[in-house]
Amino acid sequence: MPGLILLKNGRVIDPVNGIDQIQDVLIVDGKISAVVQPGTLPEQVGLVYDLAGKWVVPGLIDMHVHLREPGQEYKETIATGTRAAAAGGFTAVASMPNTKPINDNQTVTVFILAKAAEAGFARVYPVGAISSGSNGEQLAEFGELRQAGAVAVTDDGLPVGNSQLMRRALEYAGNHDLLVISHAEEMTLSHGGAMNDGALATRLGLRGIPHVAEEIMVYRDLALAEFTGRPIHIAHVSTRESLSLLRRAKEKGVAVTAETAPHYFTLTEKAVDGYNTLAKMNPPLRTEADVAAIREALRDGTLDAIATDHAPHGELDKDMEFDLAANGIIGLETAVPLTLRLVRENQLDARRMVELLSVNPARILGVPGGTLSVGAPADITVIDPEKKFVFTEESIQSKSKNSPFLGWELQGKAVLTILAGRITWGQDTFSS
Amino acid sequence: MTSEYRFTHKHVLGLADFSVEDIQAVLQTAESFKEISSRSIKKVPTLRGKTIINFFFEPSTRTRLSFEVAAKRMSADTFNISNSGSSTVKGETLIDTARNLAAMNPDCIILRHPRSGSARLLAEHIDASVINAGDGTHEHPSQGLLDLMTVREAKGGIAGLKIAIIGDIAHSRVAHSNIIGFSKMGAFVTVSGPATLIPPGIEELGARVSRSVMEAVDGADVIMALRIQKERQQDPLFPSLREYAKFFGVSQNVADAASPEAVIMHPGPINRGVELDPKLADGSRSVILEQVTNGVAVRMALLYLIMGGD
Numbered sequence: 001m002p003g004l005i006l007l008k009n010g011r012v013i014d015p016v017n018g019i020d021q022i023q024d025v026l027i028v029d030g031k032i033s034a035v036v037q038p039g040t041l042p043e044q045v046g047l048v049y050d051l052a053g054k055w056v057v058p059g060l061i062d063m064h065v066h067l068r069e070p071g072q073e074y075k076e077t078i079a080t081g082t083r084a085a086a087a088g089g090f091t092a093v094a095s096m097p098n099t100k101p102i103n104d105n106q107t108v109t110v111f112i113l114a115k116a117a118e119a120g121f122a123r124v125y126p127v128g129a130i131s132s133g134s135n136g137e138q139l140a141e142f143g144e145l146r147q148a149g150a151v152a153v154t155d156d157g158l159p160v161g162n163s164q165l166m167r168r169a170l171e172y173a174g175n176h177d178l179l180v181i182s183h184a185e186e187m188t189l190s191h192g193g194a195m196n197d198g199a200l201a202t203r204l205g206l207r208g209i210p211h212v213a214e215e216i217m218v219y220r221d222l223a224l225a226e227f228t229g230r231p232i233h234i235a236h237v238s239t240r241e242s243l244s245l246l247r248r249a250k251e252k253g254v255a256v257t258a259e260t261a262p263h264y265f266t267l268t269e270k271a272v273d274g275y276n277t278l279a280k281m282n283p284p285l286r287t288e289a290d291v292a293a294i295r296e297a298l299r300d301g302t303l304d305a306i307a308t309d310h311a312p313h314g315e316l317d318k319d320m321e322f323d324l325a326a327n328g329i330i331g332l333e334t335a336v337p338l339t340l341r342l343v344r345e346n347q348l349d350a351r352r353m354v355e356l357l358s359v360n361p362a363r364i365l366g367v368p369g370g371t372l373s374v375g376a377p378a379d380i381t382v383i384d385p386e387k388k389f390v391f392t393e394e395s396i397q398s399k400s401k402n403s404p405f406l407g408w409e410l411q412g413k414a415v416l417t418i419l420a421g422r423i424t425w426g427q428d429t430f431s432s
Numbered sequence: 433m434t435s436e437y438r439f440t441h442k443h444v445l446g447l448a449d450f451s452v453e454d455i456q457a458v459l460q461t462a463e464s465f466k467e468i469s470s471r472s473i474k475k476v477p478t479l480r481g482k483t484i485i486n487f488f489f490e491p492s493t494r495t496r497l498s499f500e501v502a503a504k505r506m507s508a509d510t511f512n513i514s515n516s517g518s519s520t521v522k523g524e525t526l527i528d529t530a531r532n533l534a535a536m537n538p539d540c541i542i543l544r545h546p547r548s549g550s551a552r553l554l555a556e557h558i559d560a561s562v563i564n565a566g567d568g569t570h571e572h573p574s575q576g577l578l579d580l581m582t583v584r585e586a587k588g589g590i591a592g593l594k595i596a597i598i599g600d601i602a603h604s605r606v607a608h609s610n611i612i613g614f615s616k617m618g619a620f621v622t623v624s625g626p627a628t629l630i631p632p633g634i635e636e637l638g639a640r641v642s643r644s645v646m647e648a649v650d651g652a653d654v655i656m657a658l659r660i661q662k663e664r665q666q667d668p669l670f671p672s673l674r675e676y677a678k679f680f681g682v683s684q685n686v687a688d689a690a691s692p693e694a695v696i697m698h699p700g701p702i703n704r705g706v707e708l709d710p711k712l713a714d715g716s717r718s719v720i721l722e723q724v725t726n727g728v729a730v731r732m733a734l735l736y737l738i739m740g741g742d
């Protein structure tokens with residue numbers, strides 16, 4: 001029977017429906033048709049996967065990726081970026097607007113959606129710019145962006161330096177039901193910086209980016225969210241004090257959500273030593289204390305989501321003097337194993353991992369997904385938590401290879417990714 | 433030095449990579465070469481047939497000349513490429529340029545470059561030896577070594593000395609190499625200057641930080657004043673050169689707080705009357721000209737140890 005897939009004997013983790021047990025999942029015509037005790041469904045004709053020892057979770061959603069198309073197709077295209085997403089276990093991504101041209105108008109948004117549909121590897125939720133050209137002066141056309149399919153706005157890559165513009169963006173986004181995402185960076189403090197400020201930067205002779213450069217802007221944007229009564233989402237949180245500010249705002253009832261990226265709970269600034277441009281990013285890798293605080297915040301709910309800030313760059317963008325090299329690393333294909341490290345170390349449980357990588361991103365962006373409810377689109381990720389592999393350039397599906405995790409032995413991987421009942425990754429891994 | 437010791441570095445990227453024995457080997461070799469510079473025929477054939485490229489991305493007459501004289505005294509062939517003459521201004525990267533240089537089969541490239549880590553990057557992309565002649569605000573190892581040599585000559589040793597380094601520590605690769613070198617050799621280094629010019633964690637390189645210049649120089653055996661770069665004035669690091677000179681300049685009053693036998697050093701070029709009183713620069717306690725002379729000897733030693741030591 002066409003469009004029929006049975007996922008047998010997997011550990012189904014579906015926090016929204018309070019399920020964490022061995023179940024069979026039946027997919028019919030792109031939708032979840034049943035989630036039931038193993039063996040209770042009649043014999044099926046179609047694809048049958050025996051997933052004993054694997055996790056079956058709602059499709060993962062990465063709410064912060066840079067797909068580079070249009071404009072920098074040598075780094076990534078929407079097709080290669082979403083293929084990398086599928087390979088990493090993601091069924092949806094939110095694409096940041098700093099393409100060339102900037103996604104500050106409906107034409108670019110429509111183009112992105114068309115390319116994504118053509119590629120068919122993942123749902124793409126375009127994020128529009130806050131300001132025209134992300135130049136920090138005039139509001140972009142939020143209404144048309146929303147109509148074309150944008151789900152949020154940000155000038156990511158850059159902060160909104162002008163506080164009045166950020167206030168107006170929060171206010172006006174309310175007319176169009178758009179989430180405002182903050183790239184929190186006080187540029188007069190970070191300007192010219194190449195890594196975390198501190199003793200290592202001094203030893204390497206590199207200009208530092210102090211943690212207060214992030215925190216001052218986190219504070220400003222929390223204050224503006226409270227003042228306007230509009231929700232805000234803080235991207236790529238990297239410092240301990242940012243988390244204290246978030247905690248306090250959440251206690252006061254400010255409508256704030258926040259994400260961090262796997263590198264911020266995995267690496268410290270030490271990864272930069274030796275002028276390793278593969279560990280250069282903005283915000284920069286911080287200290288042990290920041291890493292510990294981020295892990296705690298993922299547990300206690302101060303942080304809502306793990307997003308990769310997938311930032312592909314060509315070799316020529318990275319193989320140069322450290323302070324001239326591009327910021328950012330690819331992340332889609334390492335997010336699952338790096339998060340599973342926290343699960344194995346008992347820093348997170350499996351349910352919390354699914355909340356951070358699927359349930360909460362869907363809720364924050366206001367998009368479908370994040371559940372395995374009967375009737376929902378069959379966006380499903382199957383994770384083998386035991387599978388060990390060495391992360392090599394050859395295995396990377398992204399067009400770019402800029403990862404500080406190259407050569408790492410990792411454990412845990414998405415082995416099957418299903419988008420609306422269609423297999424986007426892992427077809428060859430199993431046979432029925 | 434033990435008899436088994438061998439200098440094995442292919443590159444000279446920073447004093448952070450050098451052991452105490454490495455530093456001693458350079459200083460001893462430099463002392464023996466210094467004699468050559470006092471001969472009437474100041475040339476030895478040691479590096480005949482070797483090709484050395486002076487690759488300078490920043491203007492620096494002194495350091496470039498010092499390396500060039502050192503190479504010529506060892507009979508090496510030298511070529512100078514400076515920023516304006518190289519194609520990097522047209523957007524060619526350091527690595528592209530390095531690949532073009534490699535086609536000339538140089539034995540050694542001496543690099544001065546405004547970006548920290550550039551010497552190491554070049555060394556990773558080329559077969560030749562690389563000597564860092566100053567990379568950004570990271571290190572300037574030959575300057576550190578010539579300063580060690582100058583102090584060792586003036587004081588008869590380095591261990592146990594009190595060294596005061598005054599001024600812009602944050603942007604000074606000379607300060608970084610000196611702090612690393614002097615502390616490795618057993619001296620006590622104190623730095624002082626405007627707090628805006630003292631970088632975080634400088635203690636980890638081996639320096640103590642003092643908020644007061646007078647306290648930093650108290651009983652010092654060596655006072656080193658650093659050049660204030662006027663072009664940094666757009667960053668609000670201190671109010672004015674006038675105020676800088678008054679509170680952080682090495683004046684007679686400051687020098688009087690040091691040991692009566694203290695020597696005065698400066699890596700040059702000096703902003704006279706800003707970071708250093710001209711009378712001290714030219715006075716009997718100044719070893720600034722010895723620094724220049726020793727610069728040639730130290731650079732001869734480095735060239736010899738990385739290229740001619742077999």
Ligand SMILES: [Zn+2]
Binds near residue numbers: 157183235
């Ligand atoms: Zn950002």
